[in-house]
Amino acid sequence: xxxxxxxxxGSTAFGRHAGTPIEQLGVAAAAEALLDAGIxxxxxxxxxxxxxxxxxxxxxxxxxxxxxxxxxxxxxxxTKVEGACASGGIAFRHAWLAVASGQCDAAIAVGVETxxxxxxxxxxxxxxxxxxxxxxxxSGLTFPGLFGLAWRIxxxxxGTTRRQVSAVVRKNKANGLxxxxxxxGAELTDEQxxxxxLICDPLQxxxxxxxxxxxxxxxxxxxxxxxxxxxxPVEILASVQTRGSARIAGHADLxxxxxxxxxxxRAYAMAGISAKEVDVVELHxxxxxxxxxxxxxxxxxxxxxxAAWAAEGRTAVGGQIPVNPSGGLLAKGHPVGAxxxxxxxxxxxxxxxxxxxxxxxxxxxxxxxxxxxxxxxTVNLLxxxx
Amino acid sequence: xAAIPEAATLRMSRCVRCGNVDTPNRxxxxxxxxxxxxxxxxxxxxxxxxxxxxxxxxxxxxxEAPYDVVVVDLDQGQRVVGRLAADSAPPSAGGRVVAxxxxxANAVFRVSGVATL
Numbered sequence: 001x002x003x004x005x006x007x008x009x010g011s012t013a014f015g016r017h018a019g020t021p022i023e024q025l026g027v028a029a030a031a032e033a034l035l036d037a038g039i040x041x042x043x044x045x046x047x048x049x050x051x052x053x054x055x056x057x058x059x060x061x062x063x064x065x066x067x068x069x070x071x072x073x074x075x076x077x078x079t080k081v082e083g084a085c086a087s088g089g090i091a092f093r094h095a096w097l098a099v100a101s102g103q104c105d106a107a108i109a110v111g112v113e114t115x116x117x118x119x120x121x122x123x124x125x126x127x128x129x130x131x132x133x134x135x136x137x138x139s140g141l142t143f144p145g146l147f148g149l150a151w152r153i154x155x156x157x158x159g160t161t162r163r164q165v166s167a168v169v170r171k172n173k174a175n176g177l178x179x180x181x182x183x184x185g186a187e188l189t190d191e192q193x194x195x196x197x198l199i200c201d202p203l204q205x206x207x208x209x210x211x212x213x214x215x216x217x218x219x220x221x222x223x224x225x226x227x228x229x230x231x232x233p234v235e236i237l238a239s240v241q242t243r244g245s246a247r248i249a250g251h252a253d254l255x256x257x258x259x260x261x262x263x264x265x266r267a268y269a270m271a272g273i274s275a276k277e278v279d280v281v282e283l284h285x286x287x288x289x290x291x292x293x294x295x296x297x298x299x300x301x302x303x304x305x306x307a308a309w310a311a312e313g314r315t316a317v318g319g320q321i322p323v324n325p326s327g328g329l330l331a332k333g334h335p336v337g338a339x340x341x342x343x344x345x346x347x348x349x350x351x352x353x354x355x356x357x358x359x360x361x362x363x364x365x366x367x368x369x370x371x372x373x374x375x376x377x378t379v380n381l382l383x384x385x386x
Numbered sequence: 387x388a389a390i391p392e393a394a395t396l397r398m399s400r401c402v403r404c405g406n407v408d409t410p411n412r413x414x415x416x417x418x419x420x421x422x423x424x425x426x427x428x429x430x431x432x433x434x435x436x437x438x439x440x441x442x443x444x445x446x447x448x449x450e451a452p453y454d455v456v457v458v459d460l461d462q463g464q465r466v467v468g469r470l471a472a473d474s475a476p477p478s479a480g481g482r483v484v485a486x487x488x489x490x491a492n493a494v495f496r497v498s499g500v501a502t503l
Binding site: 121124125128134135136138139140141142144145148149150151152153156197198199200201202203247248249254 | 409411435436437438439440441442443444445447450451453455457464465466467468469479480489492
């Protein structure tokens with residue numbers, strides 16, 4: 001595998017884009033990424049687009065080809081990939097693979113989703129397609145419910161309190177307030193968080209990410225094309241995708257995701273670094289408790305101490321390991337298929353030193369994108385280039 | 387003094403070739419890839435791994451909300467997802483539960499022990 005760079009990035013704001021067709025969001029983000037990279041479009045050899053539920057919510061498929069068409073790209077392979085909430089991360093990994101393996105010298109990864117136009121029941125039904133419904137559907141379990149199960153175990157095993165978990169919500173909402181792309185930044189008090197409606201005990205409303213519209217895109221190029229780009233490049237040290245069980249019964253521990261643990265271990269090995277060397281991470285905080293579990297699964301925080309670290313400010317910008325300076329899914333929003341690409345967008349901004357919540361001196365950044373019941377996971381490690 | 391009620395049994399599938407027991411919605415055995423199964427009744431007794439109360443339910447279960455979803459480790463080794471009976475005593479992780487009814491591998495459990503009798 002040869003050295004691959006992220007040469008250009010683009011992102012729409014996350015939130016409501018009422019009336020904007022889904023493909024136009026993807027096109028806007030991709031055009032921004034192409035212009036940022038300053039690359040000749042004729043150089044792009046493949047496009048991968050992450051999307052989860054445009055079929056049921058928009059009645060639109062073949063989005064990869066539609067987006068490429070509007071971008072005026074050459075007659076290249078354009079592929080839509082689906083892995084529930086990890087769709088975007090998987091799209092990026094395939095773009096990386098295409099270039100790293102020498103299939104082409106440049107590729108583009110797009111992630112896009114629109115959700116806010118749909119009724120809650122429609123969105124819930126579409127999102128629930130990410131479950132092994134033959135196994136877990138009959139119980140009436142939902143995705144917030146999955147994380148309710150995890151929270152109970154974390155609380156019992158490690159003594160994690162409601163107030164500690166609220167620290168994750170406060171941090172990410174406050175980070176989002178300073179990120180112009182974020183949908184739901186806010187200054188919240190513990191009392192406000194803890195007075196919000198119960199969704200799936202112990203999860204309350206502020207513990208859950210919002211439904212969002214949005215898109216993000218990245219141009220990846222072989223290192224040999226460095227002289228052909230004008231954007232500030234970032235090196236891809238590792239890009240890993242793993243699988244976990246699609247059903248609850250397949251998870252020996254409901255308070256840890258095997259797919260995350262193995263993806264992180266493989267990514268560290270591939271990059272030749274340890275978790276201690278990570279300066280900043282954007283991880284999959286679809287729910288507040290998920291950030292706690294993920295930070296432990298990634299080896300960034302000692303097992304069982306995720307909630308305490310958040311409460312002690314160690315995961316804030318300026319802390320030991322800043323987690324989700326973008327606001328994360330909780331505050332930036334979670335347009336499902338866009339999220340994995342958006343996380344990389346945020347980390348590239350950090351490594352270029354131009355993030356609105358800049359982590360001082362960030363050299364190595366990590367992203368973690370998790371789909372379904374932990375059935376699909378991607379982890380990436382990026383490094384600033386001198 | 388009430389007797390301890392007999393547990394409902396869960397109808398699961400046993401691989402004819404290797405004996406692996408799993409939920410019935412499989413076309414091949416996850417351990418040996420054999421496609422031959424025989425039904426097996428598994429006693430609905432076990433330990434509660436975790437639970438949550440679903441207050442915002444999928445449309446088809448809306449009329450039943452709020453309801454408790456439980457993950458149970460059966461005494462015979464299988465992990466299953468089910469419901470907690472509305473009249474059950476409050477659950478606690480690690481506590482014992484017993485199935486009071488089952489449709490295939492989908493069972494309704496109740497916290498077992500003196501408190502519920």
